[in-house]
Amino acid sequence: MTQDEMKQAVAQEALKFVVKDTIIGVGTGSTANFFIDALATIKDDIIGTVASSVATADRLKDHGIKVFDLNDVEEISVYIDGADESDNGLNLIKGGGGALTREKIVAAVADQFVCIADESKLVDVMGDFPLPVEVIPMAANYVKNQIIKRIGGTPIIREDFVTDNGNLILDVEGLKITDPKAMETELNSIVGVVTNGLFANRGANVLLLGTPNGVRTI
Numbered sequence: 232m233t234q235d236e237m238k239q240a241v242a243q244e245a246l247k248f249v250v251k252d253t254i255i256g257v258g259t260g261s262t263a264n265f266f267i268d269a270l271a272t273i274k275d276d277i278i279g280t281v282a283s284s285v286a287t288a289d290r291l292k293d294h295g296i297k298v299f300d301l302n303d304v305e306e307i308s309v310y311i312d313g314a315d316e317s318d319n320g321l322n323l324i325k326g327g328g329g330a331l332t333r334e335k336i337v338a339a340v341a342d343q344f345v346c347i348a349d350e351s352k353l354v355d356v357m358g359d360f361p362l363p364v365e366v367i368p369m370a371a372n373y374v375k376n377q378i379i380k381r382i383g384g385t386p387i388i389r390e391d392f393v394t395d396n397g398n399l400i401l402d403v404e405g406l407k408i409t410d411p412k413a414m415e416t417e418l419n420s421i422v423g424v425v426t427n428g429l430f431a432n433r434g435a436n437v438l439l440l441g442t443p444n445g446v447r448t449i
């Protein structure tokens with residue numbers, strides 16, 4: 232199976248976690264796009280969705296799937312999204328597409344978080360994928376220096392990129408993340424950080440991994 236075929240397989244498997252007659256959260260990225268395409272086949276079974284990015288909202292609407300503003304929603308039954316890395320404790324790195332803040336907000340509201348990925352995303356220790364940190368533009372240099380001082384690594388401003396919230400992304404290279412919950416908390420304590428791409432204090436409840444032999448559930 233190709234990587235895209237594995238992504239399609241996990242997207243299809245994720246439909247089993249969609250709760251009928253509820254509002255669900257939908258993530259951002261290539262794997263989430265496969266899920267949106269699959270969701271279109273059962274769109275009449277749900278009330279609607281909350282999107283984690285403008286791009287996701289546009290794709291959902293193109294499929295005729297209703298999109299709600301999160302402020303108009305009391306409950307989200309399940310949030311389904313991909314990841315850039317996951318460890319065996321279902322801690323995640325997300326934000327390769329730059330939507331980490333909205334993804335983290337929707338995940339926080341959802342009763343359950345189902346992560347969908349191909350098997351290459353599962354690692355023993357996260358950090359090979361650069362950790363995204365969303366920052367207020369005027370604080371970028373300060374945050375960069377604080378990251379080096381507090382956790383190490385090499386923070387690099389993502390060029391020619393602005394988030395849906397109007398902020399910048401620092402991608403932190405060269406980390407070995409052995410305590411993701413502590414690192415997530417430490418990074419978020421730096422003034423000027425909006426949030427970071429570690430989903431550890433609220434990690435995934437279920438990880439669906441696409442493999443050449445089918446979908447593996449963790």
